[in-house]
Amino acid sequence: MSEENLVKVVKFGGSSLASAEQFKKVGAIIKADSSRRYVVDSAPGKRSKEDTKVTDLLYKCYEEAEEGLSFEKTFRVIKTRFNEIIAGLELKLNLDEEFETIYRKFEGKAGSDYAASRGEYLNGRIMAAYLGYEFIDAATVIKFDKEGNFLSEETNEALRARLKDVERAVIPGFYGAQPDGRVKTFSRGGSDVTGSLVARAVKADIYENWTDVSGFLVADPRIVENPKNIEILTYRELRELSYMGASVLHESAIFPVRKEGIPINIRNTNRPEDKGTLIVENTCHTPEYTITGIAGKKGFVSVSIDKDMMNSEIGFCRRALQVFEDNGISIEHMPSGIDTMTVFVDKDAFVDKEQQVLSGLHRVCQPDTIDLESDLALIAVVGRGMKNNSGNAGKIFSALSKKKINIRMIDQGSSELNIIIGVRNKYFDEAIKTIYEVYVNDEA
Ligand code: ADP
Ligand code: ASP
Ligand code: MG
Numbered sequence: 001m002s003e004e005n006l007v008k009v010v011k012f013g014g015s016s017l018a019s020a021e022q023f024k025k026v027g028a029i030i031k032a033d034s035s036r037r038y039v040v041d042s043a044p045g046k047r048s049k050e051d052t053k054v055t056d057l058l059y060k061c062y063e064e065a066e067e068g069l070s071f072e073k074t075f076r077v078i079k080t081r082f083n084e085i086i087a088g089l090e091l092k093l094n095l096d097e098e099f100e101t102i103y104r105k106f107e108g109k110a111g112s113d114y115a116a117s118r119g120e121y122l123n124g125r126i127m128a129a130y131l132g133y134e135f136i137d138a139a140t141v142i143k144f145d146k147e148g149n150f151l152s153e154e155t156n157e158a159l160r161a162r163l164k165d166v167e168r169a170v171i172p173g174f175y176g177a178q179p180d181g182r183v184k185t186f187s188r189g190g191s192d193v194t195g196s197l198v199a200r201a202v203k204a205d206i207y208e209n210w211t212d213v214s215g216f217l218v219a220d221p222r223i224v225e226n227p228k229n230i231e232i233l234t235y236r237e238l239r240e241l242s243y244m245g246a247s248v249l250h251e252s253a254i255f256p257v258r259k260e261g262i263p264i265n266i267r268n269t270n271r272p273e274d275k276g277t278l279i280v281e282n283t284c285h286t287p288e289y290t291i292t293g294i295a296g297k298k299g300f301v302s303v304s305i306d307k308d309m310m311n312s313e314i315g316f317c318r319r320a321l322q323v324f325e326d327n328g329i330s331i332e333h334m335p336s337g338i339d340t341m342t343v344f345v346d347k348d349a350f351v352d353k354e355q356q357v358l359s360g361l362h363r364v365c366q367p368d369t370i371d372l373e374s375d376l377a378l379i380a381v382v383g384r385g386m387k388n389n390s391g392n393a394g395k396i397f398s399a400l401s402k403k404k405i406n407i408r409m410i411d412q413g414s415s416e417l418n419i420i421i422g423v424r425n426k427y428f429d430e431a432i433k434t435i436y437e438v439y440v441n442d443e444a
Helices: 020-031 054-067 072-088 095-109 112-131 152-163 191-203 235-243 253-259 316-326 347-365 384-388 392-402 423-440
Strands: 009-014 036-041 169-172 175-179 183-185 206-212 232-233 264-268 277-280 293-306 331-333 338-346 369-383 409-412 418-423
Touching: 009 020, 009 191, 020 036, 020 072, 020 112, 036 112, 036 191, 054 072, 054 095, 054 112, 072 095, 072 112, 095 112, 112 169, 112 175, 112 183, 152 191, 152 253, 169 191, 191 206, 191 253, 206 409, 232 235, 235 253, 235 277, 235 293, 235 369, 293 347, 293 423, 316 338, 316 347, 347 369, 369 423, 392 409, 392 418, 392 423, 418 423
Parallel strands: 009 036, 009 206, 036 169, 206 264, 232 277
Antiparallel strands: 175 183, 264 277, 293 338, 293 369, 331 338, 369 418, 409 418
């Protein structure tokens, strides 16, 4: 198939659309390839490290409105951000009426989801005018039910029908609407999800996700200096990495494209010549290193339940887990031994329920002891290449112990796709750097 006949969905993140200058780079990228037909935009992000994302300004502004404070000043800052982009692009577009409507809706307390969504909405209006593409309000095609749950199949139908005869369009990311028209957003970073939904609906050949890094990096660049780039990543590896905090792509963005086997290509708006990372269903491409990536999160608590002969007591684990479920706490990880099981939970979700959980466990499990340890971090070392290499856990163990980093837990998933390591929060950065060193620098 020639390039011209392909259909590409392109999503641009906040930093790619933070200013008129960035918009021009985006315009050039889209114009360079006529198959880039459907564009999903984010709200303007940070122009510099100290800057504030428009989405955060909108939340703040709405909070002021809701508390009955004057929100005029914050509103003006937001308006200026958009007007500067319009002026910088020399567009004839005038959004004053839109601002007027939004202002009134803020006064009428239209909800924080509505407020936050206006960043994508207005940026989409500007993008459509700039490119000369049709603008399609996401509220008309991205569907949520009365309770606010996302409706995947209805959305797919609505998008497919709406885009069937539309050659080129801009669709704002991050939000949709409930049956009564009320705007509802995805969780933060959700424009990635919108991009994926559009790609599925039009059966795109590729979903290009344009951001400020040249693809997925082996580790978070804020922790490891100049980490290597990942050329190819599988959907499953991506899930493990993004769930554990590699925040390049929203953790739910994978599901819609996976249904159609559409590859995702993470690209850098500031370096369009770089190939970026390709995320695929499967590949025979052998990774350069044993591991594909490292990611992690801080702020966990481990609850270790000990009882002699636990293993022979039928239903023990189920009863223990039920206590967490009854308290609405989700379980992040659960390594176990013969007479012990440990449950890792998010500290923020756990602290307020701690005593209920402990007494619940005593009641249903009669354990010998329950130990709590807080301020733990979990690190996932992920790679489809680990299956064919023995001694991975040992290698990590010895590297970390050389650095005097105490490992609180190490667990290899049965798929051998990942190894999870628990360390104290304070060793988090150091542990990631060390693992990067043994797997990437030493293998290079
Ligand atoms: P966008 O606004 O384009 O959606 P995000 O800020 O959501 O961009 O995601 C890109 C950022 O993710 C990068 O700037 C980087 O700081 C961060 N990041 C975290 N982990 C990784 C990783 N493993 N590889 C690349 N970037 C990472
Ligand atoms: N603008 C939204 C946010 O900041 C959504 C996104 O960028 O994907 O979370
Ligand atoms: Mg993002």
